[in-house]
Amino acid sequence: MIDLHVHTWRCRHAEGTAEEYVKSAAKRGVQVLAFTEHLPLSAELAARVPGAEGYAMPLEELPDYVEDVRRAAALGMELGVDVLLGIEVDAVPAGLTDAASLLGAYPFDIVLGAVHFIDDWAFDDPEHTERYTEWSIDDLWERYFSDLTTAARTGLVDVVAHIDLVKKFCFRPHGSLEALYSRTARALAQAQVAVEVNTAGLRKPCREIYPSQPLLAALRHAGVAVTIGSDAHCPEEVGAGMPEALATLREAGYRSALVFRNRQPQEVGLDDL
Numbered sequence: 540m541i542d543l544h545v546h547t548w549r550c551r552h553a554e555g556t557a558e559e560y561v562k563s564a565a566k567r568g569v570q571v572l573a574f575t576e577h578l579p580l581s582a583e584l585a586a587r588v589p590g591a592e593g594y595a596m597p598l599e600e601l602p603d604y605v606e607d608v609r610r611a612a613a614l615g616m617e618l619g620v621d622v623l624l625g626i627e628v629d630a631v632p633a634g635l636t637d638a639a640s641l642l643g644a645y646p647f648d649i650v651l652g653a654v655h656f657i658d659d660w661a662f663d664d665p666e667h668t669e670r671y672t673e674w675s676i677d678d679l680w681e682r683y684f685s686d687l688t689t690a691a692r693t694g695l696v697d698v699v700a701h702i703d704l705v706k707k708f709c710f711r712p713h714g715s716l717e718a719l720y721s722r723t724a725r726a727l728a729q730a731q732v733a734v735e736v737n738t739a740g741l742r743k744p745c746r747e748i749y750p751s752q753p754l755l756a757a758l759r760h761a762g763v764a765v766t767i768g769s770d771a772h773c774p775e776e777v778g779a780g781m782p783e784a785l786a787t788l789r790e791a792g793y794r795s796a797l798v799f800r801n802r803q804p805q806e807v808g809l810d811d812l
């Protein structure tokens with residue numbers, strides 16, 4: 540089993556130390572575990588978003604995080620868990636100030652790119668769902684996927700995280716999403732990024748893996764590669780939903796997934812996971 544997306548207490552909205560995650564991974568049969576803590580928010584984004592201090596680790600802790608993962612990797616060697624150093628970046632324009640230099644300062648194995656904010660709104664925060672009423676849901680989805688495509692094209696990220704996060708609280712357009720999905724899938728293929736199959740959606744109100752089956756089918760059709768992650772926010776969630784992730788991938792026609800080391804993709808067969 541592989542799990543290329545987990546958080547620790549450092550982001551201020553998750554629980555558990557890196558070493559606790561490694562112990563949990565060993566117990567649950569996860570052989571490759573990537574820590575992908577939220578990159579400290581840019582000053583520009585932090586100034587704009589209310590409650591920003593609860594969404595990512597403070598800038599001064601980034602070296603400590605890297606050290607946490609180094610220590611966790613040493614424990615992983617003992618327990619048979621291959622530990623990777625990753626990061627999750629808010630790849631919206633206001634989030635990218637200094638991101639390139641921060642990403643270049645450490646030997647990251649994998650960089651996830653995400654859209655958690657639309658302007659000043661943390662639309663995936665359960666505390667701020669009242670703002671969905673300010674939008675036409677069709678417009679919101681168009682805007683979200685447009686921002687996501689822009690994020691994929693930054694050249695800074697290896698993998699697009701939780702690609703249809705906008706469905707989290709079940710605000711869904713009524714019309715067909717086929718055109719939006721195929722346009723997005725083609726753009727991501729062109730940007731040469733992978734997409735993760737993220738099982739956190741199963742634990743959220745939408746009760747569905749990110750991406751949905753029709754979107755995953757469009758990604759497969761466009762030739763977009765995949766990784767797999769739980770987006771665990773506590774040690775008990777490491778490896779959560781992996782049988783469902785594998786079934787979803789097989790249904791869409793995938794035979795393999797990617798693991799990134801030193802930002803380089805390596806293919807692993809689903810049958811070996």
Ligand SMILES: [Zn+2]
Pocket residue numbers: 627653655700701
């Ligand atoms: Zn995220």
Ligand SMILES: [Zn+2]
Pocket residue numbers: 544546627770
């Ligand atoms: Zn995450």
